[in-house]
Amino acid sequence: MNKQITANAAPKKRKKKIASLDKRKARAGWWFIMPFLATFVIVYLPIIIDSIKFSVSKLTMLAGGGYITEYVGFENYRQALFVDENFGQIVVAGVKQLIFDIPAIVIFSLFMAVLLNQKMLGRALFRAIFFIPVIIGTGIVEYIDKSNTMLSYMTDSSSSIDNGSGGVSANESLAMAANLDWLFGNMRVGGELMDYVVDIIANVYDIISRSGVQMLIFLAGLQSISPAIYESCQIDGAAAWETFWKITFPMISPMILVNAIYTVIDSFTRSSNSVMMYIDGIYQEVGGPVLSSAMSWIYFVIVLVLIGVVAGLISGYVFYQRRD
Amino acid sequence: MNTQASAPKVMKETKNKIRVDFERTDFWTRFRLKYLSLKFLTTVVWVIFRFVLLVGISYVILSPLISKIFCSFMGKEDFVDVTVKYIAKYPTLDTYKALIVEAKYFTAVFNTACLSLFCALVQTFICCVVAYGFAKFKFKFNNLLFFLVIFTMVVPHETLQLSMFMKFRYFDILGLFKLLGGGVFENFAVTNFTSINLLNTYWPLAILSLGGLGFKNGLYIYMLRQFFRGVPDELEESAYLDGSGVFRTFIQIILPLSVPMLITVFLFSFSWQWTDMFYIDLFFTKSSITMMPDIVMIPRSLNTSYAGQSMFEAAITNTSSLLIIAPLVIMYLFCQRYLIGGIERSGIVG
Helix, strand or coil, rough: CCCHHHHHHCCHHHCCCCCHHHHHHHHHHHHHHHHHHHHHHHHHHHHHHHHHHHCCEEEEEEECCCEEEEEECCCHHHHHHCHHHHHHHHEHHHHHHHHHHHHHHHHHHHHHHHHHHCCCCHHHHHHHHCCCCHHCCCHHHHHHHHCCCCHHHHHHHCCCCCCCCCCCCHHHHHHHHCCCCHHHCCCCCCCCHHHHHHHHCCHHHHHHHHHHHHHHHCCCCCCCHCCCHHHHHHCCCCHHHHHHHHHHHHHHHHHHHHHHHHHHHHHHHHCCHHHHHHHHHHCCCCHHHHHHHHHHHHHHHHHHHHHHHHHHHHHHCCCCCCCC | CCCCCCCCEEEEEECCCCEEEECCHHHHHHHHHHHHHHHHHHHHHHHHHHHHHHHHHHHHHHHHHHHHHHHCCCCCCHHHHCCCCCCCCCCCCCCHHHHHHHHCCCHHHHHHHHHHHHHHHHHHHHHHHHHHHHHHHCCCHHHHHHHHHHHHHHCCCCHHHHHHHHHHHHHCCCCCCHHHCCCECCCCCCEEECCCCCCCCCHHHHHHHHCCCCHHHHHHHHHHHHHHHHHHHHHHHHHHHHCCHHHHHHHHHHHHHHHHHHHHHHHHHHHHHHCCCCHHHCCCEEEEEEECHHEEEECCCCCCCCCCCHHHHHHHHHHHHHHHHHHHHHHHHHHHHHHHHHHHCCCCCC
């Protein structure tokens, strides 16, 4: 439309000089993303290429400064996968833990977002408390908490004298107090499910502190659902339970996909992750840096595969409302 | 009104006022219908359940913080005392004093604040610009290039640890310095100059921030892109019709519009940069510039060799983490409504 007007209105001589609006906008778009693109090409891409290069070579630091690399093929990868006895185990355990954590985090954050979206007394206060972990529960604070024997003592009433071993965590004792084993044993639902639920309850603080951003994303999604839909649903006589499953859940399903993927990325790349800590430990060792980059490339590929699987599984069930 | 079965009885009538007595259903019936129904019961149960649940989870979130605060005031005798749980018998401020003096807390706060503020401001602006470019302009490879943004988010830090260290230790732009082979004066002698050591300076983080490649910047770009997608195109088109250029439209129309969202991103980037350990450990060697991770230490003036040593040391570390987050908590108290309000308005849609 605009293109035509420009073409017709401009005199024929200048027709070549004036670029169409679309073209000009496209050029402006390039300018807008230029900071990212330029730095990516100049700084980030060499870093990535270097990292791949390091992972297939042997690194020697020179005394006078500088370093030389020596190509050794897939030696580092072989060492990471077959020589190092811990790496494989830790990765498998980490991935297994994550597969259990994704549903827990996504369901918990969805539930909490629905709760915090309702009008009630003290909503602002609860919201403020719930997002504290987003702000302060990362990086160094998380690292300190991870290696902490203090908290387990403080909230655990049974042990009072420092025995040096750290003891059971407070939340674990919570799960014990509720006697979940007995409860589930009587319900006759398989041991695996029981272990799963007990595990979630034991790690409840971990789950809560990791689902802050997800909660925010769900809240944003809930806000964007038109109230008119709820109103018409109410007039038709739907109960809250039906409204949730027939309206809220489909409308929020794109966010479930986003959150599941975000959870995978976040859990894999946060520094308190057991695999990350292990790779970090390897990095400090002699000759470790190259080995650690090989390991983390293996890890990266696993992350990518897992993201693909999660996205593939969930996107089949996602409902997209046709806008306009 | 007039067609009601029992017509209202007029009690008193003046020129302006009329007082009418309706025949109300009696109190007991009203009470029964309103409060003794199943619906009211479920509502009450639900409200109580919700309240208890929220308070419980709030407790789980806050309890580590609270116990840390209580522990930070304890003297070393309290850690072997069985009867002490929260309230210290020998309350002392020594832990704080020692940490603030010996670990140079205020220097660390100042340095980290400078760095975080700079990074957060730059990252917010750059991410905003880049996200606007991705959201509103159609150009070739738009989606492909956006995939690069996602890529920077997915790559674990540790993958790039070594090469990032090397990159900034021997900084060089596309081999340009090496090519020029320029000289530099050092101790009154020209040494062969091929690269710059950028470690122990703010430059590595500044460069990464300027390119929108800093800590979790992929997430910010993603969030802002979703936000800009929700801004109606008509707004910009009308600005274009009035003769405003693309960049002017961005600065005068779009930026003021997206302030709540920008505050959200700023809060995220500030606080995550504040508590960040990975980049600080990587780019700053110990004892060069005092940063936040450096204050996690056991001060020498506190004699920890006592019966409850490991407890006491844990308490000291916890106190240092309290000191780290104290400025953040104060900031959060003032800004939390922007954080939540901003993200709610973003309308992130997959």
